[in-house]
Amino acid sequence: MNKKKRYLLILSLMLTVCCTLPVNAAARFKKVPADMRGAVKVSSAAIREKKAGRSRALQKLRFGEKIRILGQSEKWYEIKKGSVKGYMKKSDVVMYNKEKKHIALTFDDGPGLKTTPKVLNALKKNKCRATFFLVGSSINSSTGNLLKREAKLGCETGNHSYSHPLLTGLGSAAVRSQFSRTNKNIKKYTGRTATVCRTPYGSSNGSVLGAAGCPHILWSVDTLDWKYRNTGRLISYVNSNARDGAIVLMHDIHMSTANAVDSICKNLKKKGYEMVTVTELAAIKGKTMRAGRTYYSF
Ligand SMILES: [Zn+2]
Known part of the structure; x- marks a missing residue:
């Protein structure tokens, strides 16, 4: 290549870069x-x-x-x-x-220092979102980053009480404290409070729900993952019980559950599902959520 040709080549390259930059910046939508x-x-x-x-x-x-x-x-x-x-x-x-089915995967009792990262990796890999119902006493300086990661992936934060007691045995003030202390910890790491809540063991009554003061989310698919602790069983259970609008209950503190999430996401995607958060599922289905009311599916 002679000197003149090289000069022209460099000039044309520079022109290309300069002319396409503003065009790309303008076409941001x-x-x-x-x-x-x-x-x-x-x-x-x-x-x-x-x-x-x-x-x-x-x-x-x-x-x-x-x-x-x-x-x-x-x-x-x-x-x-x-x-x-x-x-x-x-x-x-x-x-x-709009052509797909929608389902909400939910994980209770976390954050779990060893297990939750595995769940988050699987969700990220499959571009799925989930809802985490957190126990306030497990949120501390070593697990706090997991809450940040959950939020960054577009996951939803739910409140699952502070120390996981049977709330129906407590007075209103103690119930309020269970949820407010957890929200304080959630806010410390995400800057926001929980949008939804779930009582431990799904056990509630009118006075518990009144004191909790948030939309109460239970489930339509109970995997019993905490009881069987079997990855293969969990994968096939979710696969055969998934329904459009369903809420699936799992626990991200068990390694047997964390190890199942990648396959669960892959199988559901193959079946035509998008995995969204609880609030997103309600919005997609055109339903409203009110504080003090219980929801099992949308
Ligand atoms: Zn629980």
């Missing part, structure tokens, strides 16, 4: 496939005129309302609702495939 939909996953949200939290609200939406998603950037969706076109914050919306 990536197109979303036509079978994807959005559902509002917070109690109230707004369609904004511009991609800014303070821009004019074109329309207010309630939990569970559906929208068409046209495009996405890092923090915003470009959306359509009836004749209204605008923008919504990604954190207010769950995007899902």
Whole structure:
């Protein structure tokens, strides 16, 4: 290559880089496939005129309302609702495939220092989300990072009391303290409090639920993973009992359960499921969740 040719080559390379950079920066909204939909996953949200939290609200939406998603950037969706076109914050919306079935995997009694990382690795590998019902007394400086990882993966944090007692044997003040102490620990590591709760042993009554003051999430698929501690049994149990809208109960403090999560995710994906959090499942199914009420599936 002579000197002139080399000069021209370098010049054309520089021009290519300089001209494509602004174009890519401008085209920040990536197109979303036509079978994807959005559902509002917070109690109230707004369609904004511009991609800014303070821009004019074109329309207010309630939990569970559906929208068409046209495009996405890092923090915003470009959306359509009836004749209204605008923008919504990604954190207010769950995007899902309307052709798929949806299920919520839930894990109780964690965080577990050795077992929970394995569950999180499997969820990440399979691009799945789950809900973790945490025991407040297990949250400390060594397990705190696991809560951060859960949140980063888009998983939901649930409150499973502070010391896992039978709450029906406690007075209202003690029940309130069980949930508030756990929320304090959750907030310390995630910056947020739990969105849902689950009583230990699923044991509750009106006064417990009144004192807990959160949507009470039980389950429709009881794997009994804590009793059998058998990875193969758990994988086939979830595989044959999964249903659209189901909530699956497992425990992320057992290695036999942690070892099953990769296969569970793979099998469910093969069967046409998307694995979402409890709140996302309720939103996708267009249901509401109220504090003090118990939900088994959506
Ligand atoms: Zn438990």
